[in-house]
Amino acid sequence: MIIAKQKRKENIAEYLLYMWQVEDLIRANKFDMDSIRRTVIARYNQPEEVLKEIEQWYEELIDMMQSEGVKEKGHIQLNKNVIIALTDLHLQLLKSPKEMIYGAAYYKTLPYIVQLRAKSGGEELPEIETCFAAVYGYLLLKMQGKEISKETMEGIKQISSFLALLAEKYREDMNGELKLDE
Numbered sequence: 001m002i003i004a005k006q007k008r009k010e011n012i013a014e015y016l017l018y019m020w021q022v023e024d025l026i027r028a029n030k031f032d033m034d035s036i037r038r039t040v041i042a043r044y045n046q047p048e049e050v051l052k053e054i055e056q057w058y059e060e061l062i063d064m065m066q067s068e069g070v071k072e073k074g075h076i077q078l079n080k081n082v083i084i085a086l087t088d089l090h091l092q093l094l095k096s097p098k099e100m101i102y103g104a105a106y107y108k109t110l111p112y113i114v115q116l117r118a119k120s121g122g123e124e125l126p127e128i129e130t131c132f133a134a135v136y137g138y139l140l141l142k143m144q145g146k147e148i149s150k151e152t153m154e155g156i157k158q159i160s161s162f163l164a165l166l167a168e169k170y171r172e173d174m175n176g177e178l179k180l181d182e
Helices: 002-010 012-028 033-039 048-067 077-095 100-119 127-143 150-174
Strands: none
Touching: 002 012, 002 048, 012 048, 012 077, 012 127, 012 150, 033 048, 077 100, 077 127, 077 150, 100 127, 100 150, 127 150
């Protein structure tokens, strides 16, 4: 909760990846709050009232995951809404003549997106979600200590750079600094 709030303000891409990690953490703990208290919440060095807020946050996420039917896989609507917002902004940025650098970054990333979609086994995700899924998959492989090919690293580097630019544009938009149609 503390990290999520901070990341949401500072970097929407990091926030989304963190929230996907939290969803997987809840799944790994089999939706058991006692287990989450022991393995996750106990590690926070916070006052009692903050720990209670964190616990309530996890309980609410568990409820959302169960009621939205994403116990095995998938993402809660809260996280899907971030993808939708980023996709909407992405499309606006592509249409704006003022955002040629963004457009160039996208077209440099597009071959990797196409390649990932071809490997996904027919699952049609929005382009922005495909990018996030690739970065998240890379992070999981890295945590597992698995070897990552040079080609994959090249693709992840480009996708990460593109998502960082999108996240920066999102921050500018949220702060009222992004002027697309002037």
